[in-house]
Amino acid sequence: MKKSCAIAYVTILESFRRKDPYVVIILGFAIVLGAGLFNYFGVKGLDKFVKDVGFTVTNVLVIVICVATAARQLPSEIANRTLYPLLAKPVSRTAVFLGKYLGVGIMASAVVLVFSVELLVLFAVLGISVGGVFFQAVYLRVLSVWFITAMVLCLSLVLTPGANVTVSLLLCLAMQTFANTIVTVHSELTGVSLRATEIIYWVVPHLELFDLSKKVIHGWPLVPWWVILAMTLYGATYSGVFLVLGCTRFCRIAL
Amino acid sequence: MPETVPPVIEITDLWVEYKTPGRRLTAVSGLNLSIDKGEVVGFIGPNGAGKTTTIKVLIGFLSPTRGQVRVFGERAGGIEARRRMGYLPEVALYYPFLTAREALRLYARLADIPPDGREETISALLGRVGLTGREDESLRTFSKGMLQRVGIAQAIMGAPDLLILDEITSGLDPVARHDVRKLLLEFKARGKTVFFSSHELSEVTLLCDRVILIDAGKVIEERSLDTLMDLIQRYVTVAEIESLPDSLPEGVFLQSVQGKRYSFVAESPKGQTELATMLEGLDARVVSTGQEAGSLEDYFVRTIGHKIT
Numbered sequence: 001m002k003k004s005c006a007i008a009y010v011t012i013l014e015s016f017r018r019k020d021p022y023v024v025i026i027l028g029f030a031i032v033l034g035a036g037l038f039n040y041f042g043v044k045g046l047d048k049f050v051k052d053v054g055f056t057v058t059n060v061l062v063i064v065i066c067v068a069t070a071a072r073q074l075p076s077e078i079a080n081r082t083l084y085p086l087l088a089k090p091v092s093r094t095a096v097f098l099g100k101y102l103g104v105g106i107m108a109s110a111v112v113l114v115f116s117v118e119l120l121v122l123f124a125v126l127g128i129s130v131g132g133v134f135f136q137a138v139y140l141r142v143l144s145v146w147f148i149t150a151m152v153l154c155l156s157l158v159l160t161p162g163a164n165v166t167v168s169l170l171l172c173l174a175m176q177t178f179a180n181t182i183v184t185v186h187s188e189l190t191g192v193s194l195r196a197t198e199i200i201y202w203v204v205p206h207l208e209l210f211d212l213s214k215k216v217i218h219g220w221p222l223v224p225w226w227v228i229l230a231m232t233l234y235g236a237t238y239s240g241v242f243l244v245l246g247c248t249r250f251c252r253i254a255l
Numbered sequence: 256m257p258e259t260v261p262p263v264i265e266i267t268d269l270w271v272e273y274k275t276p277g278r279r280l281t282a283v284s285g286l287n288l289s290i291d292k293g294e295v296v297g298f299i300g301p302n303g304a305g306k307t308t309t310i311k312v313l314i315g316f317l318s319p320t321r322g323q324v325r326v327f328g329e330r331a332g333g334i335e336a337r338r339r340m341g342y343l344p345e346v347a348l349y350y351p352f353l354t355a356r357e358a359l360r361l362y363a364r365l366a367d368i369p370p371d372g373r374e375e376t377i378s379a380l381l382g383r384v385g386l387t388g389r390e391d392e393s394l395r396t397f398s399k400g401m402l403q404r405v406g407i408a409q410a411i412m413g414a415p416d417l418l419i420l421d422e423i424t425s426g427l428d429p430v431a432r433h434d435v436r437k438l439l440l441e442f443k444a445r446g447k448t449v450f451f452s453s454h455e456l457s458e459v460t461l462l463c464d465r466v467i468l469i470d471a472g473k474v475i476e477e478r479s480l481d482t483l484m485d486l487i488q489r490y491v492t493v494a495e496i497e498s499l500p501d502s503l504p505e506g507v508f509l510q511s512v513q514g515k516r517y518s519f520v521a522e523s524p525k526g527q528t529e530l531a532t533m534l535e536g537l538d539a540r541v542v543s544t545g546q547e548a549g550s551l552e553d554y555f556v557r558t559i560g561h562k563i564t
Contacts (some may be wrong), residue, residue: 006364010350017352080348085409088314088342089365090334254273255316 003091004099011103015069021111024065028057029118036126047128048217054122055213058115059141063172066108066145070152071164073100074250083255093251101153101243108145112138132222137212139228143235144210148172150239154246157253175207205238261328263417263448264290264313269322271308271472282308283472286322290450292416295443297459298452299555300469306452307345309469310421313450314342326417338367341415343406345422345452351395355386355405358394362409380408385434400428407435411442418442420451423458436461456551460484468558476558487549490527492519496539504529516542522549 015021035053074097077083086096116138123130152168159167182201189197209231212223271283283305290296300306311317312324315332324331327339349358359377368376381390384404394402410418423435439449439462453459459466459480466483468476478486495515503509503519506526510518521527527544534541 003365006361010353010361013357014350014352081344081346082348082350084314084316084344085342085349085362085406086365087316088337088340088344089362090338090367091365092334254318255311 001095003095004102007086007091007096007099008102008106011073011100012107015103015107020065020069021107021114024061024111025114025118028061028115029122031057032119032122036122047126050126050128051123051130051217052213054119055137055216058112058119059211059213062108062112062115062141062145063148063169065111066104066148067152067165067168067172069107070100070104070149071156071161071168073104073153074156075161075164078253078255087255094247097153097247097250098243101149104149104153105146108149109142112142112145130216131219133212133220134216136223136228137216140210140212140231143232144207147205147210147235147239147242148207150242150246154242154249157246157249172207175205176211177208178204179206179208205234210235260292261325262289263292263294263327264288264450265323265325265328266309266312267323269309269312269324270320271305271312271317272320281472283312286469286472286474288467288474288477290448292448293443293446294464295439295449295462296451297463297466298450298469299456299459299466300452300475304469305472306469307421308472310342310419310450310452313419314340339415340417340419341410341412343403343410343418343420343423349394349402349405349409351393353394354391355381355394355397355408356390358405359408359412362412366413368413376412380412383411383438384408385431400431404431407438411438414447416447418447418449418451420449420453423451423453432458456555460551468555483551483554484548487551487554489547489549490521490524490544491547492521492527492530492534492544493517493542494519494534494539495542496534496537500533500537504533 032050032054035050077086083096087093116134120130120134122128148168151171152164155164155168179201182197186194186197214220215223266286266288269283269286270281273280273282286305286309298306298309308317312319313326313331315337318332326333326336329336350361353361356377359380360373363373363377378390381387384407386401386404386408389397389401394405397405410420418439423439436458439451442449443462449462451458451462463480465477465479467474491510494517496517497515499509499512499517504521504526506522507530508520510520512518519530521530531541531544
């Protein structure tokens with residue numbers, strides 16, 4: 001575990017020295033600030049608009065930076081041969097893979113937390129209130145980036161970085177929206193189509209379950225804690241599946 | 256009964272095949288070699304001979320298609336085997352966003368160098384490879400030679416029992432090459448084992464106990480350095496004759512001409528004797544005979560060329 005932590009530390013260092021998270025955080029802040037300025041025109045009800053913009057920007061930019069960072073980790077190490085002196089040391093490939101996962105996950109979680117603090121400060125300055133569900137939303141968003149990191153790392157061993165970014169972003173979009181679509185059309189389907197959509201519904205991860213932004217925007221009460229626990233187990237299970245698949249693949253590839 | 260020490264490296268009938276679309280490429284075919292503790296062995300061969308592939312199998316980057324490879328008696332590529340070895344790849348980049356000190360700190364953590372004294376170890380290593388004063392600069396600013404020095408530092412970290420070096424002096428200036436040679440000789444003096452590949456045949460003559468020549472994935476020759484140096488001896492005869500004969504004995508070549516003075520080189524004493532007999536028949540005056548060290552490169556080219564045909 002110590003060796004995975006050493007690799008995670010270097011992964012985080014790389015992200016911040018490349019300045020990727022800074023760009024995302026500043027960009028996000030600028031967009032939300034811009035939305036917040038509408039509040040000064042005296043239009044009532046714009047607090048929901050500001051919250052909506054804030055959460056949309058957070059969700060999109062966090063997913064983008066998570067996917068972009070995870071997609072390049074292992075392919076660039078292999079292409080640049082920085083993996084050679086690393087794996088010549090007494091460290092297992094599993095430890096390297098887990099180190100990369102930890103590094104990207106921690107970096108993306110930090111970006112979520114920084115965005116969250118930015119939003120809280122901005123909302124406070126603009127006089128917009130948020131309930132406890134805001135913090136539940138932040139927690140589930142952090143959980144989702146760990147799952148997305150595992151998925152992208154796994155895909156990075158079979159796709160080129162460019163293809164992986166495209167496919168992963170499309171998958172994130174699909175996983176965010178397909179459930180509602182399936183529920184809408186389910187009653188109209190029959191036979192093979194019905195079975196296929198049911199299988200997709202139950203097997204493919206539901207990313208929309210990790211998104212509580214609508215509840216924050218409309219001031220809903222706290223989500224029951226057993227639901228949060230269930231979501232934690234749900235996210236951990238899918239992350240585990242991708243980690244096992246990715247690690248197995250990584251341990252077998254010839255360098 | 257004295258306990259037998261297993262070889263440090265033992266390769267038995269190693270085959271490595273790459274599967275490409277439509278065909279199978281054999282990089283190593285039935286390689287056998289054994290290296291004992293304390294030996295310094297040079298692994299030389301033309302490009303594509305299988306040197307780097309063999310080294311990758313030793314480290315564990317590749318799995319053998321067939322055969323057995325053991326390092327310190329353990330399966331090659333295992334954690335315990337890698338704990339006792341240091342590796343310098345032919346071409347490697349080190350994380351450009353790290354400083355030299357940070358990079359070595361990472362490798363020290365992975366090599367289980369204890370935290371107490373780790374920083375002193377790193378500072379000493381940086382001094383040893385001539386990077387004092389540059390330790391806190393980003394590796395992005397380092398030249399190829401300086402990166403190679405970082406590589407050497409990480410390879411010798413923890414005083415490994417086995418050093419595996421792929422193209423040991425690639426990218427180094429003459430001063431750095433001298434320092435590397437000195438370092439390897441120190442390793443040898445301490446009873447460590449060194450296995451290296453190189454295109455610089457001068458490194459072979461200066462460092463090795465034994466030389467293994469590989470081509471097309473197979474060991475072509477394996478000789479001690481002393482035997483090899485005897486084999487590449489050349490036998491020089493300088494004679495004055497009216498004109499060059501139409502043909503020379505096998506293995507005899509004309510080296511130079513100055514007026515009527517001809518200098519001949521024979522690859523073996525037999526060739527020199529046959530030349531002497533021929534010159535006697537031509538009423539030539541033999542000015543001098545002697546020996547000189549031949550070119551290892553010529554021997555290398557002749558041996559590989561002969562074996563390919």
